[in-house]
Amino acid sequence: MKTVTVENITNIVIDAMSDETSPRLREVLSGLITHMHDFAREVQLSHDEWLLGIDFLTRAAKMTDDKRNEFILISDILGMESLVDAISHDAQENETESAVLGPFFREGAPVLPAGTTIAQRGSKDGPSVLVRGRITDNKGEPVPDALIDVWETGPEGLYEQQDPNQPEMNLRGRFRSDVNGDYRIQAVRPVSYPIPYDGPSGDLLQLTGRHPYRPAHIHMVIEAEGYRKLVSQIYDSVDQYLESDSVFAVKGSLIVDFKPAPEELGVEFVVDHDVTLKDDAAAQVA
Ligand code: BEZ
Numbered sequence: 001m002k003t004v005t006v007e008n009i010t011n012i013v014i015d016a017m018s019d020e021t022s023p024r025l026r027e028v029l030s031g032l033i034t035h036m037h038d039f040a041r042e043v044q045l046s047h048d049e050w051l052l053g054i055d056f057l058t059r060a061a062k063m064t065d066d067k068r069n070e071f072i073l074i075s076d077i078l079g080m081e082s083l084v085d086a087i088s089h090d091a092q093e094n095e096t097e098s099a100v101l102g103p104f105f106r107e108g109a110p111v112l113p114a115g116t117t118i119a120q121r122g123s124k125d126g127p128s129v130l131v132r133g134r135i136t137d138n139k140g141e142p143v144p145d146a147l148i149d150v151w152e153t154g155p156e157g158l159y160e161q162q163d164p165n166q167p168e169m170n171l172r173g174r175f176r177s178d179v180n181g182d183y184r185i186q187a188v189r190p191v192s193y194p195i196p197y198d199g200p201s202g203d204l205l206q207l208t209g210r211h212p213y214r215p216a217h218i219h220m221v222i223e224a225e226g227y228r229k230l231v232s233q234i235y236d237s238v239d240q241y242l243e244s245d246s247v248f249a250v251k252g253s254l255i256v257d258f259k260p261a262p263e264e265l266g267v268e269f270v271v272d273h274d275v276t277l278k279d280d281a282a283a284q285v286a
């Protein structure tokens, strides 16, 4: 019988894993246990503080359902989703920069013809914008038939699943690039909005003197056969929260201008945004 001490407990817990543990699980869990224990030793965590942490997570669990994931919010305001994203997307690579997926993506958005609007309520959803560009590979060759999944909030800053006043799948759609790799999406000019802050993640923001806002953005996930899936966003260049995004997801190269559109386009604004995808083989080598 070995009595645990502040010094030896980490190895004892790691050694409790049996040989059946998969190598990757062993690696990840050993790292997690080591860092958690080092953290507790470093800050001399008290029992009351540990209980506070458990209560924080318990409240997060009680608030989480299929429309609201408090754990993703906690992870995001602590920079974890952006960090994991940055680990797998080296900024030096010749590929459009990625940005967090966030908790509001939904599978199964309607597939729409190029140029159609995702705003089911028309101008009630906000000022119209045409987002257009070319999808190419990292040699500049067009990528036809790529699927671009877009979603954004309405003018009140809520995604449709948060807002009983919006129709199902409002402000969501999937579009295909054409033979030249060109895509055209009609959306609305996005607004900055606060991430939900009536739970433990909001408490943490308040306790640390932070606001909950995200700068105005449109989400985009782009998939094409033979290419690495790209999870990204575009940001409005005039937004006041670009420098203080509550989830640390803004990248300079994803900031775009919402330019007043020429009359013949039939929309209020136009955004030009080309996208470069990395082919799967290149992604695997990296
Ligand atoms: C979003 O942009 O939808 C989002 C991202 C992270 C946390 C909350 C919302």
Ligand code: FE
Pocket: 102, 104, 214, 217, 219
């Ligand atoms: Fe968002």
